Amino acid sequence: MNRRTFLTLTGGALFAAPAPQKPNIIVIYADDVGYGDLGCYGATRVKTPNLDRLAAQGLRFTNAHSVAATCTPSRYSLLTGEYAWRKKGTGVLPGDANAIILPGRHTIASVLQQAGYTTGVVGKWHLGLGAGKVNWNTEIKPGPREIGFDYSFLIPATGDRVPCVYVENQRVVGLDPKDPIEVSYSEPIGNEPTGRDHPELLKMKYSHGHDQTIVNGISRIGYMTGGKAARWKDEDIADTITAKAVSFIERSKAKPFFLYFATHDVHVPRVPHERFRGKSGCGVRCDAMQQLDWCVGEILKTVERLKLDNNTLILFTSDNGPVLDDGYEDRAIEDLNGHSPAGPFRGGKYTLYEGGTRMPFLVRWPRRIRPGASHALISQVDLLATFAALVGQPLPSDAGPDSFNLLPALLGEDRRGREYLIEQANGIGIRTAKWKCVPHYPAPARKAGPNHGIPRSEDRWAGASGPELYDLEADVAEKNNVAAKHPKVVEELTAMIQKVRSNPRSRP
Numbered sequence: 307m308n309r310r311t312f313l314t315l316t317g318g319a320l321f322a323a324p325a326p327q328k329p330n331i332i333v334i335y336a337d338d339v340g341y342g343d344l345g346c347y348g349a350t351r352v353k354t355p356n357l358d359r360l361a362a363q364g365l366r367f368t369n370a371h372s373v374a375a376t377c378t379p380s381r382y383s384l385l386t387g388e389y390a391w392r393k394k395g396t397g398v399l400p401g402d403a404n405a406i407i408l409p410g411r412h413t414i415a416s417v418l419q420q421a422g423y424t425t426g427v428v429g430k431w432h433l434g435l436g437a438g439k440v441n442w443n444t445e446i447k448p449g450p451r452e453i454g455f456d457y458s459f460l461i462p463a464t465g466d467r468v469p470c471v472y473v474e475n476q477r478v479v480g481l482d483p484k485d486p487i488e489v490s491y492s493e494p495i496g497n498e499p500t501g502r503d504h505p506e507l508l509k510m511k512y513s514h515g516h517d518q519t520i521v522n523g524i525s526r527i528g529y530m531t532g533g534k535a536a537r538w539k540d541e542d543i544a545d546t547i548t549a550k551a552v553s554f555i556e557r558s559k560a561k562p563f564f565l566y567f568a569t570h571d572v573h574v575p576r577v578p579h580e581r582f583r584g585k586s587g588c589g590v591r592c593d594a595m596q597q598l599d600w601c602v603g604e605i606l607k608t609v610e611r612l613k614l615d616n617n618t619l620i621l622f623t624s625d626n627g628p629v630l631d632d633g634y635e636d637r638a639i640e641d642l643n644g645h646s647p648a649g650p651f652r653g654g655k656y657t658l659y660e661g662g663t664r665m666p667f668l669v670r671w672p673r674r675i676r677p678g679a680s681h682a683l684i685s686q687v688d689l690l691a692t693f694a695a696l697v698g699q700p701l702p703s704d705a706g707p708d709s710f711n712l713l714p715a716l717l718g719e720d721r722r723g724r725e726y727l728i729e730q731a732n733g734i735g736i737r738t739a740k741w742k743c744v745p746h747y748p749a750p751a752r753k754a755g756p757n758h759g760i761p762r763s764e765d766r767w768a769g770a771s772g773p774e775l776y777d778l779e780a781d782v783a784e785k786n787n788v789a790a791k792h793p794k795v796v797e798e799l800t801a802m803i804q805k806v807r808s809n810p811r812s813r814p
Contacts, residue, residue: 328421328562328697329671330618332555332605333414333689335384335566336598337377337430337573340628342649343595344666351588351645352595356603357668360622364670365718366679369739372626373687375655375662375731377464378432380625380686381568382406385413385433385453387690387706391730392810400491401467401528403434409452412705414690416454418564421699426457426554429547429568432464435473442469442487442533446476455566459550461543465570466633468530470521470537472546480536487533494518494529501525510575516633524575524634540577543570548601552608559612562697567605571598574632589641591630619671619696623686627662629655652784658731658744658768659784675718682715682723683739691813692716707811728806733769736799742776742784743799744769773800 341347345354346361373383378398379390386407390396395406407413415425427450436446450458460473469489472479478487488495501508502517502525509523519530522540538546551567558565571578572594579597586592602622609615628647630638632655653659667684669675691709694701696716708728714720726738733747747769768774773796775789789796806812 327674328423329673330563330609330614331418331423331693331696332565332567332609332618332620334602334605334620334622335381335429335568336622336624337569337571338626338629338632338655339572339595339598339624339666340647340649340654340661341651341664341666342646343572343628346668347666348649349645351643352586352592354595354599356599356606357622357666360602360606360620360668360670363672363677364620364668365675365677365716367667367669367684368679368681369723370623370665370667370684371663371686371727371729371737372624372665373663373685373728373730375626375657375729377430377573377625378406379730381431381433383708384686384689385415385566386411387414387687387709387813389687389708389728389730389806389812391734392707399432399434399463401463401469402440402489402491403463404437404440405434405448405452407433407453409448411453412690412702413453414693415450415564415566417690417694417699417701417705418697419454419456421694421697422562423697424457424558424561424563425455425566426558426563427455427566427568428459428551428554429461429566430464430570430573431458431460431462431568435460435462440489442471442478442489443481443483444477446473446478449473449476451476457554459547461547461570464573465540465543466516466526466574468519468521468526468528469533470526470530471533472536472538478533478536481533482535485532485534487536488531490529491527496529496531498529498531500529510577511635512633513631513635514633516574522577524577540575541579544579544597544601548604552604555605555608555614556612559614569598569601571595571601572628574634574636576634576636576638588643588645589638590636591638591647592642592645616672619669619675621689622666622668624665627651627654627657627664650782656731658729658733658735660742660778660782662731663729663737669716671717678718680715680718680721682712682721683725683727683737684712684715684723685727687727688712688724707813708806709813726802728803728812731768734803734807735768736803738799740777740779741795741799742774742778743789743796743803744774745796745800745803746773775799
């Protein structure tokens with residue numbers, strides 16, 4: 307195969323990268339899946355044979371990170387190549403939020419579209435839709451189409467937020483115009499029963515929040531009326547979105563395609579299909595994990611059946627770390643049976659500790675990637691620049707301001723990766739190969755509320771009592787804060803954070 311070489315700057319180092327190619331690209335983006343939730347990362351209670359096969363046939367990264375410890379900012383950063391904290395309004399969004407990635411913005415989808423790809427997004431969106439007060443009964447725009455996606459089939463926000471309907475190519479699926487949808491996050495609307503007032507109607511009780519409009523026997527965040535024929539059944543979500551993803555692959559096979567498949571699992575409410583319910587042996591969250599593994603298996607089978615697998619890059623990762631009690635009484639904590647969702651790491655979703663951002667990250671591309679493991683330090687914010695380099699598509703200077711080209715690392719040719727990366731939760735931390743530093747962030751007065759299954763000793767307000775510094779080479783579980791022993795390291799890493807924050811871009 308003919309190859310040429312070009313030099314790529316990544317984290318201050320020069321690497322030789324291969325000539326651009328145009329494989330099909332599938333990014334499978336799971337929800338709330340932890341490092342320890344996959345067999346290939348050490349799980350023994352929950353079974354993930356399809357993900358384990360993906361790992362065995364590809365590259366398994368051990369030091370890959372989401373950009374944030376919650377969903378909306380991670381998704382924003384992945385698609386745009388920009389740290390979400392640079393843009394106001396990128397926190398966890400309500401279900402009726404307006405689009406936060408606006409038309410004209412460079413995204414992975416638009417960059418690949420310009421390179422000749424057919425682009426599609428299927429599954430959880432949670433990046434807002436429309437402008438102004440969203441009218442769910444007409445065409446909803448701007449949305450994915452305006453930022454580079456040719457096709458979209460969306461869960462608009464999350465499974466626990468209204469509206470509980472699918473939006474396909476900017477219109478609600480199956481909507482009866484005689485039963486228009488209204489949504490409110492400020493005050494009750496209509497006469498729909500709520501979980502707060504009618505707990506006897508619930509098939510799943512809520513533990514905190516999630517006490518508003520009841521859909522499919524589950525009360526949600528937010529109020530909704532109308533759209534009865536269009537409402538989803540939670541038990542069928544995985545089947546529905548997987549079928550849409552498979553269909554997109556089938557009709558796009560004639561030329562290079564990009565599919566962003568964002569699963570609902572294992573986010574709450576966890577209501578897996580009956581064929582997975584009770585099958586894992588470690589509770590409903592693990593049942594949902596095995597359902598997720600089935601979804602991955604269907605994607606693998608499809609590309610293999612269509613004989614696309616040799617030239618299809620499949621990437622699997624998650625938006626943030628695991629959470630157990632996230633608003634419903636589903637016995638996720640009580641039924642774990644020894645399963646450790648975050649693996650050996652401290653914390654989980656909502657935290658700046660490794661359990662919040664160190665993600666499973668698998669990449670298979672038989673034509674180019676040799677199976678194995680990589681300890682390269684990488685971030686999901688780098689996918690935009692990396693995919694652009696992969697297909698030979700130049701990036702304008704204003705695109706992906708924090709996205710580094712890590713193509714050699716993605717292909718397993720560089721085992722170092724980034725020199726540092728920035729992470730976000732309730733504050734901002736910095737991670738190098740050796741150190742994790744969280745500057746001092748005074749926490750607000752604690753309010754009574756849930757701990758999400760995270761021990762109080764792993765408080766989500768990292769840095770609340772002073773700066774924190776962990777030597778991850780010696781203390782991967784972040785048990786020993788060594789900030790007092792290494793004040794110079796804290797000073798230097800804090801200065802690096804400030805430098806990144808004070809400049810509009812960190813991309814070379």
